[in-house]
Amino acid sequence: MRKKNINASDVAKFSGVSQSTVSRVFTPGANVSEKTRRRVLQAANELGYHPNAIARGLITQKTNMIGIAMGDVKNPFYAEILGKFSYGLRTKGYHVLFVNTDTTDIQGEEVSQFLEYNVDGVIITDALLSSSVVTRFLENDIPVVLFNRYIEDCPCSIVCCDNILGGTKIGEHFLNTGHQRLAFIAGKRNTSTSKDREKGFREALRQKDLEPLLEFGEYTYHGGYAAAVRLLQMEQRPDGIFCANDIMALGALDAAKQLGIKVPDDVSIIGFDDIGMSAWPPYSLTTWQQPVDFMIQAAIDILIQEIDDSAQEPQHRLIQGGLIARNSVQLRTT
Amino acid sequence: MRKKNINASDVAKFSGVSQSTVSRVFTPGANVSEKTRRRVLQAANELGYHPNAIARGLITQKTNMIGIAMGDVKNPFYAEILGKFSYGLRTKGYHVLFVNTDTTDIQGEEVSQFLEYNVDGVIITDALLSSSVVTRFLENDIPVVLFNRYIEDCPCSIVCCDNILGGTKIGEHFLNTGHQRLAFIAGKRNTSTSKDREKGFREALRQKDLEPLLEFGEYTYHGGYAAAVRLLQMEQRPDGIFCANDIMALGALDAAKQLGIKVPDDVSIIGFDDIGMSAWPPYSLTTWQQPVDFMIQAAIDILIQEIDDSAQEPQHRLIQGGLIARNSVQLRTT
Numbered sequence: 001m002r003k004k005n006i007n008a009s010d011v012a013k014f015s016g017v018s019q020s021t022v023s024r025v026f027t028p029g030a031n032v033s034e035k036t037r038r039r040v041l042q043a044a045n046e047l048g049y050h051p052n053a054i055a056r057g058l059i060t061q062k063t064n065m066i067g068i069a070m071g072d073v074k075n076p077f078y079a080e081i082l083g084k085f086s087y088g089l090r091t092k093g094y095h096v097l098f099v100n101t102d103t104t105d106i107q108g109e110e111v112s113q114f115l116e117y118n119v120d121g122v123i124i125t126d127a128l129l130s131s132s133v134v135t136r137f138l139e140n141d142i143p144v145v146l147f148n149r150y151i152e153d154c155p156c157s158i159v160c161c162d163n164i165l166g167g168t169k170i171g172e173h174f175l176n177t178g179h180q181r182l183a184f185i186a187g188k189r190n191t192s193t194s195k196d197r198e199k200g201f202r203e204a205l206r207q208k209d210l211e212p213l214l215e216f217g218e219y220t221y222h223g224g225y226a227a228a229v230r231l232l233q234m235e236q237r238p239d240g241i242f243c244a245n246d247i248m249a250l251g252a253l254d255a256a257k258q259l260g261i262k263v264p265d266d267v268s269i270i271g272f273d274d275i276g277m278s279a280w281p282p283y284s285l286t287t288w289q290q291p292v293d294f295m296i297q298a299a300i301d302i303l304i305q306e307i308d309d310s311a312q313e314p315q316h317r318l319i320q321g322g323l324i325a326r327n328s329v330q331l332r333t334t
Numbered sequence: 335m336r337k338k339n340i341n342a343s344d345v346a347k348f349s350g351v352s353q354s355t356v357s358r359v360f361t362p363g364a365n366v367s368e369k370t371r372r373r374v375l376q377a378a379n380e381l382g383y384h385p386n387a388i389a390r391g392l393i394t395q396k397t398n399m400i401g402i403a404m405g406d407v408k409n410p411f412y413a414e415i416l417g418k419f420s421y422g423l424r425t426k427g428y429h430v431l432f433v434n435t436d437t438t439d440i441q442g443e444e445v446s447q448f449l450e451y452n453v454d455g456v457i458i459t460d461a462l463l464s465s466s467v468v469t470r471f472l473e474n475d476i477p478v479v480l481f482n483r484y485i486e487d488c489p490c491s492i493v494c495c496d497n498i499l500g501g502t503k504i505g506e507h508f509l510n511t512g513h514q515r516l517a518f519i520a521g522k523r524n525t526s527t528s529k530d531r532e533k534g535f536r537e538a539l540r541q542k543d544l545e546p547l548l549e550f551g552e553y554t555y556h557g558g559y560a561a562a563v564r565l566l567q568m569e570q571r572p573d574g575i576f577c578a579n580d581i582m583a584l585g586a587l588d589a590a591k592q593l594g595i596k597v598p599d600d601v602s603i604i605g606f607d608d609i610g611m612s613a614w615p616p617y618s619l620t621t622w623q624q625p626v627d628f629m630i631q632a633a634i635d636i637l638i639q640e641i642d643d644s645a646q647e648p649q650h651r652l653i654q655g656g657l658i659a660r661n662s663v664q665l666r667t668t
Contacts, residue, residue, distance in 0.1 A: 053450035079413035086434035098432035100420035116387035254615050281588050
């Protein structure tokens with residue numbers, strides 16, 4: 001039998017306070033003296049009472065749940081982000097309703113789930129979504145923050161690393177270190193992250209009238225490996241490869257090793273993300289660091305502002321990163 | 335303004351059916367003709383109606399939410415498992431309330447969260463918990479499945495790889511391939527996974543009157559790296575190292591490389607888990623494969639059985655794995 005039939009009135013009787021005092025103790029931010037609070041919590045503990053968040057949610061119209069949709073939890077970059085969102089939201093009193101979208105598109109099913117559970121807000125990372133999906137949330141007054149996804153004219157808030165800037169700086173770094181034949185390994189087609197990194201990279205190269213070779217690596221280790229093999233077996237192989245994320249760059253480094261091509265002596269490789277593995281000694285990958293902690297904090301702050309005040313305008317926040325120079329790039333002199 | 339004030343009665347009027355028919359359409363498994371179902375869904379769609387899972391939950395005493403607590407989402411093994419649980423539970427109509435426990439202990443706060451949201455069941459992976467925590471869930475009639483954690487005399491269900499067997503088989507494999515000076519790099523102290531793998535390993539070695547050297551690597555890449563450095567710099571270094579998980583074994587492989595000690599020529603290394611990276615060419619790690627898909631399916635099946643029938647006895651399911659031989663072990667002849 002569930003202990004759930006112990007209710008606030010039992011706790012009130014047991015601790016000798018009114019039922020509304022018990023309610024206040026379990027309502028975040030409500031006014032109640034420390035002494036009373038402690039007495040009520042002790043009684044609740046002894047009786048095995050816990051407030052029913054769900055019943056409370058029906059009254060307050062707040063569930064304190066945030067829906068997080070994520071496409072590729074196997075990518076260490078996103079796995080780490082999920083952990084940090086969970087922790088950051090918890091410190092603000094929110095809980096995570098998690099959806100792993102096996103397809104890269106956010107589908108009707110995931111949307112319905114978040115709507116049915118009446119989440120207070122939604123964070124979407126590493127997954128595509130159409131603006132009609134965003135509209136469905138907004139019509140239901142559920143604010144949405146896109147994390148590391150950018151949609152032009154999006155009616156919701158966006159927190160994103162400045163991918164164009166990152167791509168440009170990486171291109172300039174290759175040029176400043178004397179590279180002349182450059183390649184770009186793109187991630188998943190149609191993702192704004194890959195398209196923007198490519199765009200910035202092309203802009204930098206255009207200043208020297210250069211065009212990068214182009215390959216696709218699907219944002220996976222094996223995709224990056226295969227793309228690098230194709231590039232490195234060309235008659236005139238590139239002397240520098242920019243991979244649109246780190247996990248593909250690790251694949252590219254291993255492909256070069258397998259082919260007996262030395263990094264950085266024969267070819268330089270730069271990634272994007274700065275996942276933990278990139279610092280591992282056999283890789284020591286030069287890469288673009290996304291200021292993840294800062295980005296997550298910004299996303300949480302914006303979402304909570306919009307939850308607390310539905311008149312809040314959506315914000316688009318582009319956050320800069322920085323180049324982390326390790327040992328996968330060599331200064332070339334001609 | 336929220337569209338939420340569109341309710342089942344509006345949908346009933348719009349589609350010309352009774353309100354109870356609308357309810358049946360949105361109740362999984364309820365009896366309703368395909369033609370009616372389609373008519374109601376179309377009306378719901380046009381009006382922007384979605385059933386309120388939370389209100390429904392208060393009536394049915396089912397929320398269709400499963401709480402998942404996970405300690406180390408950064409470990410690729412667990413990140414992958416989370417994605418698979420999310421997918422597997424969704425196909426059964428359940429949703430994931432996710433908690434990342436930054437400490438390795440499941441704390442009161444996480445427990446309260448799951449209780450407050452009235453989850454139908456709880457899955458705990460990669461996190462320690464005391465039996466008093468389990469008791470709190472069971473008292474509230476919320477079934478718990480421990481995934482890859484084993485507690486003696488635990489009153490809840492357990493799905494676990496047979497870690498003792500795995501450790502024994504790895505020990506025997508080292509002995510059968512002529513290794514004589516063996517070491518064990520343990521994971522986090524007090525985790526049943528590490529203790530059981532060590533126990534099995536010791537049992538195998540005892541048959542030849544051998545004792546392993548012992549180091550600790552905290553289940554992280556850097557911990558495994560540092561532990562391997564300590565072992566490989568000993569005057570009489572081991573010729574075989576069993577690491578209690580793969581991510582430590584990858585660290586150990588890199589440490590050997592850094593020290594100029596060849597794997598497998600000078601030292602053999604075996605891991606445990608078979609994460610994706612272990613198959614990457616520069617590692618090619620021999621390891622113990624946990625049959626993850628099968629374990630996840632078993633955990634979901636057991637949990638749902640217990641949700642549907644609270645008289646169900648807890649089950650302890652030990653699942654065997656198998657050795658995946660790659661290139662990190664060499665046959666030694668004396």
